[in-house]
Amino acid sequence: MWPRPGWMSLALTMTPEQAHATTAQYGTWISYSGTARIVLAIILVAAAGGVAYTGTRLPKPVRPAKPGETARTFIFLTWLFAITAFLACASQYIHQMRREYLFHPRLVLQP
Numbered sequence: 001m002w003p004r005p006g007w008m009s010l011a012l013t014m015t016p017e018q019a020h021a022t023t024a025q026y027g028t029w030i031s032y033s034g035t036a037r038i039v040l041a042i043i044l045v046a047a048a049g050g051v052a053y054t055g056t057r058l059p060k061p062v063r064p065a066k067p068g069e070t071a072r073t074f075i076f077l078t079w080l081f082a083i084t085a086f087l088a089c090a091s092q093y094i095h096q097m098r099r100e101y102l103f104h105p106r107l108v109l110q111p
Helices: 007-013 016-022 035-057 069-102
Strands: none
Touching: none
């Protein structure tokens, strides 16, 4: 489960040497370099140009169809669920933050 309880307090109590020792020295991310970077840029520019050109060729004005009663109910319930989930998660984050930082502040004083 992320964030783990106490993960921030662990980060606040670590010395710079300990933090450096726990970071990955050789990550799994490999960035594009050389000609691969240029080819990727050309492909992305071509795709953006194609989408822009296709957008200019659409008949104007484009209006989406109005949803039926079932679709409106589904959309409304989806929004209601999303708002409820957001508020529940936000309250949990705030609760954890208050518990971790306000009640148990952990400071590392460097000499």
